[in-house]
Amino acid sequence: MRDDLVGLEISDQELERLTNLPVKNELIIITKYLNIWRKYLVNKIKGSEGATAVFIGASASLFAYILFDVMVKMLAGWITIPSWLLLLFVNIWLGGVIQSLLYLMWRFKSNFLKQKMTNSLKILLNDVERYNSMIKAIDINDQIEAAGNPDVAILHRERVIEALNMTRLDLVRALKTEKILRENKNFILSNSDLFSQNLATLTSMQVTEQATEHGRILNEALQIALDVQYEMGRLQNQG
Known part of the structure; x- marks a missing residue:
């Protein structure tokens, strides 16, 4: 964008500040941001730092799994299902809870905007x-x-x-x-x-x-x- 156009556009943040209303309220979909993150990782892997990105990602995932496995054995040793399967269920449940909260926030803001419009x-x-x-x-x-x-x-x-x-x-x-x-x-x-x-x-x-x-x-x-x-x-x- 040329210098004489920079700053002319009225951004969503400025518009909400000027109106004091969530006029650009959009429902956040978790899967959409997960896809963005996945594409970002794929681009990193394809780049010159691909090996480093794979190593860091694998190390972080392995550390998180080990930490989760230790916590399950310490706090819920009576659970018999494999820890990796339990971790999968926990992630799905947590994702559902977060998405539900995001939806409720979106509905609240939408109703508020409708009342004030x-x-x-x-x-x-x-x-x-x-x-x-x-x-x-x-x-x-x-x-x-x-x-x-x-x-x-x-x-x-x-x-x-x-x-x-x-x-x-x-x-x-x-x-x-x-x-x-x-x-x-x-x-x-x-x-x-x-x-x-x-x-x-x-x-x-x-x-x-x-x-x-x-x-x-x-x-x-x-x-x-x-x-x-x-x-x-x-x-x-x-x-």
């Missing part, structure tokens, strides 16, 4: 997704250009980056405003006289893209993303 927040989250998609599209276009296709270079790049920076500032400001309104909704409604001049504007906060400078910039950036998609399709057809 507002119409304005839905609109803003959709805009953030579109905004991040623009940055991704431009990054892909930059990679295509770097691969030897100068004809796909983005014209007036400085203006594009400036537009993205302004859009990011607007999105961050809107997300902060939405969070303040959401977390103080009861107080605002019960003290509406204190907000006589600004209450109507704040409580009806919407992303009016067509009527604001933010909308003009966003539409311009969206057009850039469409141009990028067109160029990518043209290059694919040529190939």
